Amino acid sequence: MLDIPVFIDRSSYESQPLGRTEWIKLYGAMLDKEEEAANFFANQASVVENLKDFQNTEKTVAFFYINTSGAAVVRNPEDYISNMIELGGARNAFRDLQDDSGKTSVPITMEQFYDTAEDADYLIYNASIDSTVKTLDDLLAKDSMFADYKAVKEGNVWTTEKSMYQATDKIAQFTNDINLLVTGGDPDQMVFLRKLS
Known part of the structure; x- marks a missing residue:
């Protein structure tokens, strides 16, 4: 009604943690900061990647x-x-x-x-x-x-x-x-x- 653009962030509905974090790429695209966003995401992905071969303790x-x-x-x-x-x-x-x-x-x-x-x-x-x-x-x-x-x-x-x-x-x-x-x-x-x- 007021002609104000609205964006709804649904990142909390992601099933994977990196899925939620990857939303930073969308914000990077919106703010013309795509390279910074991609670098940030890669840094966060490395946190999870470091544990990929860890055997579950049960x-x-x-x-x-x-x-x-x-x-x-x-x-x-x-x-x-x-x-x-x-x-x-x-x-x-x-x-x-x-x-x-x-x-x-x-x-x-x-x-x-x-x-x-x-x-x-x-x-x-x-x-x-x-x-x-x-x-x-x-x-x-x-x-x-x-x-x-x-x-x-x-x-x-x-x-x-x-x-x-x-x-x-x-x-x-x-x-x-x-x-x-x-x-x-x-x-x-x-x-x-x-x-x-």
């Missing part, structure tokens, strides 16, 4: 948050976060989740979450959506049953940085974070993950 990661209704929200097994977990050398605990909604986030009951994530090697709380979990006590306040989870008992509960979704310029680094996580690497080298205590 350790499981449950990536989630608890919504205001008290449901656990996990990632669709086909989306880019789930794929980054796999590329980083772990298994998405919810890789067998059946969801045909096409949405990137899937709410499930806490009972469903418990059935799958209780024995997960690592829990990663998605603070990009819900930043209220800053300590293990905060997580236990969401649901006291978390005390029974293997990852909680073993001290393997992590949270993302709040800006993770906005940091599309370095989202491929999350793959490296997962690799550091499951191989006992230096947490100071992580970009998006922080251990809860």
Whole structure:
């Protein structure tokens, strides 16, 4: 109505992390910065490429948050976060989740979450959506049953940085974070993950 051109960014619907990052090439074309965008993409692609021959550890990661209704929200097994977990050398605990909604986030009951994530090697709380979990006590306040989870008992509960979704310029680094996580690497080298205590 106002004759203002509008562009809709659908990068968050990509199934592969580099698919999301590759949108930089579109912005490069829009801003006459194609060479810079191509170089930037190649740099990010090398982060993932460096892990291509890494044998999966088979350790499981449950990536989630608890919504205001008290449901656990996990990632669709086909989306880019789930794929980054796999590329980083772990298994998405919810890789067998059946969801045909096409949405990137899937709410499930806490009972469903418990059935799958209780024995997960690592829990990663998605603070990009819900930043209220800053300590293990905060997580236990969401649901006291978390005390029974293997990852909680073993001290393997992590949270993302709040800006993770906005940091599309370095989202491929999350793959490296997962690799550091499951191989006992230096947490100071992580970009998006922080251990809860």
